[in-house]
Amino acid sequence: GESVGLHLPTLSVQEGDNSIINCAYSNSASDYFIWYKQESGKGPQFIIDIRSNMDKRQGQRVTVLLNKTVKHLSLQIAATQPGDSAVYFCAEGAGGANNLFFGTGTRLTVIP
Amino acid sequence: DAGVIQSPRHEVTEMGQEVTLRCKPISGHNSLFWYRQTMMRGLELLIYFNNNVPIDDSGMPEDRFSAKMPNASFSTLKIQPSEPRDSAVYFCASSPGVGGQPQHFGDGTRLSIL
Numbered sequence: 316g317e318s319v320g321l322h323l324p325t326l327s328v329q330e331g332d333n334s335i336i337n338c339a340y341s342n343s344a345s346d347y348f349i350w351y352k353q354e355s356g357k358g359p360q361f362i363i364d365i366r367s368n369m370d371k372r373q374g375q376r377v378t379v380l381l382n383k384t385v386k387h388l389s390l391q392i393a394a395t396q397p398g399d400s401a402v403y404f405c406a407e408g409a410g411g412a413n414n415l416f417f418g419t420g421t422r423l424t425v426i427p
Numbered sequence: 428d429a430g431v432i433q434s435p436r437h438e439v440t441e442m443g444q445e446v447t448l449r450c451k452p453i454s455g456h457n458s459l460f461w462y463r464q465t466m467m468r469g470l471e472l473l474i475y476f477n478n479n480v481p482i483d484d485s486g487m488p489e490d491r492f493s494a495k496m497p498n499a500s501f502s503t504l505k506i507q508p509s510e511p512r513d514s515a516v517y518f519c520a521s522s523p524g525v526g527g528q529p530q531h532f533g534d535g536t537r538l539s540i541l
Binding site: 358412 | 431469470475482518525528531532533535
């Protein structure tokens with residue numbers, strides 16, 4: 316049969332607009348969450364993280380929101396730029412463990 | 428500061444050959460992770476080490492894969508014999524070794540098995 320690859324969710328935004336990328340997680344014990352950006356030909360790059368004792372954390376042009384009630388994580392990018400085009404991954408960790416569990420990723424395309 | 432360094436960046440070899448991928452973690456990091464990324468399966472954790480000791484190798488596909496960490500500044504992932512289905516991008520990452528800290532990734536080795 317024909318091989319089918321992962322179908323990445325995609326998001327296209329106009330340059331200058333705000334972007335919101337969403338992630339659902341399933342492990343109630345997860346207490347550490349992190350967003351990565353992966354550009355073509357490169358490894359995932361750390362953007363921002365948040366612990367479960369917080370529900371919002373801000374960085375430079377990025378904000379992560381955590382809703383533990385519905386197990387939802389989002390990444391907001393303000394004033395999206397062409398250089399923000401990449402695949403974005405959320406990851407979760409639990410109980411002080413070192414390993415992280417990664418989502419499948421969302422492809423963000425910024426339209427100039 | 429130097430990040431995680433992987434070599435080679437690209438490797439093309441024929442099936443049946445032995446392949447060795449190398450990783451130098453960030454100095455001072457106590458945890459090292461090997462991942463594989465493919466279009467079919469996304470990013471998969473193969474194995475990780477704490478203080479040079481393998482902690483979880485449940486993601487290693489089969490006995491053809493092995494990983495070592497002889498010291499705190501070097502790790503290898505070996506495939507012997509290699510098969511076309513091993514073609515993927517292999518990433519190494521390191522972290523300080525305490526939970527709740529980000530992993531820092533190298534730029535990967537793109538492996539093609541013909």
